Amino acid sequence: MFTIKRVLMGLIAVFAVIQLIPVQRTNPPEADPIVFTNPQAAAIAQRACYACHANTNSWDWYAYIAPVSWIYVDHVMEGRQKLNFSDIAASIANNAEGGEGMIQRARAEEETAGGETGGAAGSAAELIDEVAESMQKGEMPPSYYYLTHYADATMTAEEQAILVQGMRDALAGR
Ligand code: HEC
Known part of the structure; x- marks a missing residue:
């Protein structure tokens, strides 16, 4: 009895103290936002991807509670x-530097294997291919996003195609 109470009080104290560690939840200005011409593609991207892949994301309440907030912020930054x-522009540039991304790696392997005729490294086309692949493989949105945003995360194959085509239209010529 005595020990359980102590342990609980200790845990509560630790929980309270870690809330004081500062967490950087930033929403920097949009440097080069995508301009979708298809509003449906925009809506799909916003609900399924923007939580972690845009500067305009709203932070859910659990982004304010340590230790969840640490992981949350980390995923958004990554x-x-x-x-x-x-x-x-930065996304295309980062993609060109790439190498560490698993999809990027898989693509490089495919290319050296002699298949694939994809665009030049670091093109918008390459970035869009990565987006398409991430969804087809079921890697994006990540599984944990379904836990809290099931309806937002769930995409039909048709919606995935609309998003990919929407990106192609929006980024034509880049
Ligand atoms: C809940 C957060 C979250 C959501 C929502 C999300 N992603 Fe991601 N995404 C990440 C994180 C974190 C990474 C970097 C780590 C990784 O590659 O797994 C990432 C990486 C990526 C990458 C690069 C993959 C690589 O290997 O380098 C692509 C492409 C991507 N996401 C596309 C999407 C698309 C498209 C959507 C919407 C359909 C989406 N993501 C939704 C968190 C998210």
Whole structure:
């Protein structure tokens, strides 16, 4: 009895103290936002991807509660770095540097194997291919996003195609 109470009080104290550690929940200005011509594609991207791949994301309440907030912020920062609908130029550039992304790696392997005729490294086309692949493989949105945003995360194959085509239209010529 005595020990359980102590342990509980200790846990509560730790929980309270970690709330004081500052967490950077930023929404930087949109440097180079994608301009979708198809509003349906825009809506799909916004509900399924923007939570982690745009600077305009709203932070859910659990983004304010440590230790969940640490993981949350980390995923958004990492997500924005890989693909940021608010900064297409940077996304294309990061994709060119790439190499660490698993999809990027798989693509490089395919290319050396002699298949694939994809665009030049670091093109919008390459970025869009990655987006398409991430969804087809079921890697994006990540499984944990379904836990809290099931309806937002769930996409039909048709919706995936609309998003990909919407990106092609929006980024034509880049
Ligand atoms: C809940 C957060 C979250 C959501 C929602 C999300 N992503 Fe991601 N995404 C990430 C994180 C974190 C990474 C970087 C780590 C990784 O590659 O798994 C990432 C990486 C990526 C990458 C780069 C993959 C690589 O291997 O480098 C692509 C492409 C991508 N996401 C596309 C999408 C698309 C398209 C959507 C919407 C259909 C989406 N993501 C939704 C968190 C998210």
